[in-house]
Amino acid sequence: MSLADTVSEISHLSDEQQECIENCTRAAEVCEWCADACADEDGMGECIRLCRDVADIASLHARFMARDSDYSNDLASICADLCEACAEECEQHDHDHCQLCAEVLPECAETCRQMASA
Template sequence: MALTEIDHLSDEMAECTDNCLEAAQACEWCADACADEGEGMARCIRLCRDVADLTTLHARFMVRQSAFHAELAAVCADACEECADECEQHDHDHCQLCAEVLRECAETCREMAA
């Protein structure tokens, strides 16, 4: 059975799951690239790593329809927004792209928290 055939998720939840997994990938890439940028990137790296873990966990909670996914969605949205704010302060392409992906993820997570 292909994952696209799993139909127990609403369209909104499926979109949020996809956005969370994309955010995790962007954050892992950004954190790794920031490690090569030198001093001043520690906060960006830490936030990216936190968001990668949170968004992955949130996606897993949504897929298994955890009763806690809405509460985690709010935390995930807050973390995505804080990380995006940090990434936007850096001129690196990886930070700018990461911030863009995180804004979209935060938006869909907010919808899941509502």
């Protein structure tokens, strides 16, 4: 069963929440890959820190939404901020993993901003 199939089974989630969970999960995965790959590169400390922060907060935010936490919207704003900062950092690097990160994170930030204002 795919993530989208699993998320669609959670009855209390709106379509927008389902999309946000999928985007947060994708962001967490790509950031984990990017942080790991950057560990082999010199001068990538800020990229690693931001990617690890996004991976942690995005996965936490997805879990909060899945369990219908009252604090999910608060986390959404923080997640969006981190995604934007990380995307900006990753855009500066030519590595494939950084470029993919910079491509994926804006979509996560956008759906998180929608959740924060809901």
